[in-house]
Amino acid sequence: MIGWYVHHHGSGHEARARTVVPLLDTDVATFSSRPLDIEGTTSHRLPLDVEPPATAWHAAQPTPDVLHYAPLGVDGLRRRMGTIASWAATTDPAAMVVDVSVEVTLLARLLSIPSVVVRQHGRRTDPAHRAAHEAASLLLAPYPAWLEEPWVDDDMLARTVHCGGFSRFDQRTPDHDRARADLGIGADDRVVVVLSGEGGRMGWPVHDAAAATPGWRWVVLGDVRPRPGLVTPGWVEDPWAWLCAADVIVTHAGHNAVMESVGSGRPVIVIPQDRPFDEQRHKALLLAEHEVCAVRDTWPAPTSWPALLEGSADTGSPHAQDLVDGKGALRAADAIDTFVRTTRGGCS
Incomplete structure (x- = not known):
């Protein structure tokens, strides 16, 4: 079993999950505030974490540089992370795919779960992104290597699988x-x-x-x-x-x-x-x-x-x-399945 976290903003994160998950040889539990219903998976609907902090004191506390969003005194955030932690404690997951969240990536590491973090473009050199990239066991780029950012260092490149571009329409022929x-x-x-x-x-x-x-x-x-x-x-x-x-x-x-x-x-x-x-x-x-x-x-x-x-x-x-050559999703699924076998001591 692996977990797959889907960020709720925009539709791209969900589209990637819906495209790659059916191609995996591994059982999947999904986690998102979006209503996901991917056939063959166990879906966990996460509460939103956008309500105001409990008190003015909580709201005034600064967020550490290593995090993007972790306000104090927010019940939704507590229940959100607790849902993932409870699942991990009873499931012994082989890995957690994170698309995308610094906080969920760091939570996976604290729960002793190897993580596969989906990368995005942009200048992501801030302390929080660096911490997430360092905590990840594997980085997955849904684009080819020639579309890589020039700021990415050799260590990140060595831990990144570039599967190429893909979409939910990969198996359709344009007419x-x-x-x-x-x-x-x-x-x-x-x-x-x-x-x-x-x-x-x-x-x-x-x-x-x-x-x-x-x-x-x-x-x-x-x-x-x-x-x-x-x-x-x-x-x-x-x-x-x-x-x-x-x-x-x-x-x-x-x-x-x-x-x-x-x-x-x-x-x-x-x-x-x-x-x-x-x-x-x-x-x-x-x-x-x-x-x-x-x-x-x-x-x-x-x-x-x-x-x-x-x-x-x-x-x-x-x-x-x-x-987009029509095979990117297959390469992404193969990279994740290979990684799971590695975490379980199998052949890579």
């Missing part, structure tokens, strides 16, 4: 023409699909870009307010057909959104949003450097969009298959 037919999109229609994401509000003036490009049909997927000139299907649980049907995809630089968009084989424009540790901006710079996607630091002016769309549609994503 541009069929997707357009299924969605009722004409052969001559030029379509831009915009991914707004779950991890934060989009805040992009898409309607201005649409007004500046009358030859293009703009489709915005996500929980956004309808506006004249935009097609807004709302939150689409399975956006694969829309991605495949697009002439150009516009997305933020969230990990899941990038992997799904690039995996569709369509041209992708990435516009990073503000996130802790500049995660999206770091990833976007690397994507641009390796010519995987077109990247713009901020939302372009309306007058820039006609040429940007034309150029992206013409050049596509030259190195898309190098990032």
Whole structure:
């Protein structure tokens, strides 16, 4: 048995679990504040830990540099960590996969559980991240080695398995023409699909870009307010057909959104949003450097969009298959299974 912790912010952490867990040879217990129901696993719903501290004194106590979030006097945090500790005390787990949390990684170490920590982009050189990376027994990067951060030292690299990019759509074959037919999109229609994401509000003036490009049909997927000139299907649980049907995809630089968009084989424009540790901006710079996607630091002016769309549609994503080759999830599962066998004294 292994544990798998899924952070509740955004949908990418859950998507990774849903993609990799079914491929494992190991029994899995999941832990998250998100309502997870992955077939074949035991699910533990964790309470949220966002209520105010019990007293003003608790609230005034500083957080040690080695932690990101550990307020005193918060009952939800106590019950959250207690759920994991109680499970560990009665299960004798072989490992804990953490995606992502400094505090859960350190808790696993204190509970004497080897941990596999999923890495993310961004400038994660602060004391808390360093402690988590040092406490981890294995680091798992859901991207190829050539998309690695330049600040990562040799020790981290030696303990990191780069499994390559992957998404829940790895086993699907992109079919541009069929997707357009299924969605009722004409052969001559030029379509831009915009991914707004779950991890934060989009805040992009898409309607201005649409007004500046009358030859293009703009489709915005996500929980956004309808506006004249935009097609807004709302939150689409399975956006694969829309991605495949697009002439150009516009997305933020969230990990899941990038992997799904690039995996569709369509041209992708990435516009990073503000996130802790500049995660999206770091990833976007690397994507641009390796010519995987077109990247713009901020939302372009309306007058820039006609040429940007034309150029992206013409050049596509030259190195898309190098990032998402359809085997990343299998490599991630194999790395975890191999690690579990190692912790149990088996052959690696």
